Amino acid sequence: MTRTILPAAPGVGYKPQHFDDILAGAAPVQWLEIHAENYMGDGGRPLAQLRALAERFAISVHGVGLSIGGEGALDPDHLARLKHLIGWLNPASFSEHLAWSTHDSAFLNDLLPLPYTDATLSRVVDHIDQVQQALGRPMLLENPSSYLAFAESSWEEPAFLREIARRSGCGLLLDVNNVFVSATNLGFTPQSYIDAFPLELVGEIHVGGHDTDEDDHGAPLLIDSHGREVADPVWALLDYTLARSGPKPVLIEWDTDVPDWSVLAEEARRADEALSRLRIAA
Amino acid sequence: MSQTAFHHALLDATRPVPQNLTDGMGRPAGRRYAVYRNNVAVSLSEALATGFPATAALLGETNFARLSARFLRQHPPASPLLLQYGAGFPAFLDGIDGLGRLPFLSDIARLDLALRRAYHAADARPIAPEALAALDAETLPAARLHLAPAVQLLASRWPIVEIRAYALGERTAPPASAAQDVIVTRPGFDPLPLPLPAQGFAFAAALRSGMRLGDAVTQCGPGFDPAATLALLLANGAIAAIDTGGAE
Incomplete structure (x- = not known):
C-alpha cells in the first residue's frame, strides 16, 4: 500500500457503528481518523474493519496514549505497538497530543496539561525525536484544550508549539475547538492565538463539540467533550483559520454520545462548505 | 509542579x-x-x-x-x-x-473478560468439521488439535452462560442453579459463550496444552466419550489446525 496524504477535505473520527453507512457512501467525507489504541488488539472485527476502510479512504492515526509530555520515559512497549500499527497500515498521517497521560506506569486516560517551560520543551522534543525515529516518519502534535494554567509557564502556547516543531521537525495539528475552549477558559482571544500560530506547519485541523460549565467565580468553563455538534463560534473560528492557512484536511471529532451517521455527515458537510467558500474566494 | x-x-x-x-x-x-x-x-x-x-x-x-x-x-x-x-x-x-x-458476580466478570479477549484475539481459519472424520483410526489418537487463539475456557459453580443472557435481557427465564463449564469461541467476529458437556473442560484444556487426542481422552477417565465436545468444538470454529506430524 502506498502512503497517500490527507486530502484538504472533510474527514471524521471513525466509529465502528458507522461501518456499513460509510461503505454505502460517505460523501463528503474523504478520509477517516482512528484512535491508535483501539486497533492494537491481535485480530477480530476492529482490524478487519480497518483493513477494509483503508482500501477506500486515506487514514489518519491519532494516538491518545503515548504521553509525549510525560516526565518519565516513553513506554517502549507502547511505542513498539504503535510502530507495528503504523508499519502494516502505512497511514497518511500520525498525530499525538501536547499532553501527558501516564505517570508511575499508571495510564490515566486523559490528556493532562503541561507547564510551558524550557524543561518541558526539551523533554517533549526528545520524546518526539524518539517517536519519529521509531516510526520513520514525521508526526503532527496537537494543541490541547486547557482548563487551567501553570504559574511557572514562561511560553505562550503558539510560540511553544512553534519551537517544538522547529527543533523536532514535527508538524502540527491545530484543533480549532481546543483553541476556542482554551481561549474562553483562560481569557484570551482565539483570533490572536490563530494569528500567532505557525499555520504553515499545520497538517490537519480538528473541530468538535464542547459542553459549557462554570468555574468558582461563575465564569464560563468550556469542556472539550466531543459529544455534540460543533458550536457556531467554532465554525466561525474555522473560517477565520482557513482564510489564513488555505485549504487543510478538516476533521469532525465526535467521541461520546455518538450520533447516527446522518448527523455526523451533516457536520462533515458544514466543513465541506467552509472549504468550498475558500475555493470560491481564491 | x-x-x-x-x-x-x-x-x-x-x-x-x-x-x-x-x-x-x-x-x-x-x-x-x-x-x-x-x-x-x-x-x-x-x-x-x-x-x-x-x-x-x-x-x-x-x-x-x-x-x-x-x-x-x-x-x-x-x-x-x-x-x-x-x-x-x-x-x-x-x-x-x-x-x-x-455470589456469581466475579464469575460473570470473568466471562465478560473472556468474551472481550476472544473479540480481540488473533484471527484463525477454523478447520472444516469433516477434516477430523477424514483421519484414519491410527492417525486420530496421535493427532494434536490446535485450538483457535480466540478460545477461552472457564469453570464456574454457577450457570454463568444463562445468568449472563438473563442479565443482558437476551433470555427471560431465570437461570437454573447448576455449575457450568464454558467455552468461548469466535466463529466469525462475534464471540460465543457455550456450555461444555461433562468433562468437556478437562478435555478441551488438555487439547489446548498440546496433548495428543488419545491421551486427552484417556486423562478424562474411563467411560469419557469425547464425541459431544468434539462436535461442539468443530461446529463453532474452535479448532484451527490438526497436527498429525510424525509419531514419536
Missing part, C-alpha cells in the same frame, strides 16, 4: 488541588482542576462498563459506578490499551463484602 503531585490529587479527591495552578488570570484554579479529576474517573469507569457489560447490568448503574470508582483508584490501567483494562476486576470483586445476593 511535578506530575507526581498532579497525579496523586487526581485519583484522591480528598487531597487539595495542587499549588501554582491558576485560571489563566492569576486566581487559583479551584474547581477547574476537578475537570481533570472527573475526566479520569468517568472515562475509566466507562471503559470498565463497556468491558464488563453483564457485570454492569447485574449491579445496576449506581452500584457499578461505586465499585468501578474504587477499582480504578486501586488499579489504574497499567497501559494505554484500554481494550485490556480490568484483568484484575474479577478478583477485586471476589474481595468485596456485601455481594451476597450476587
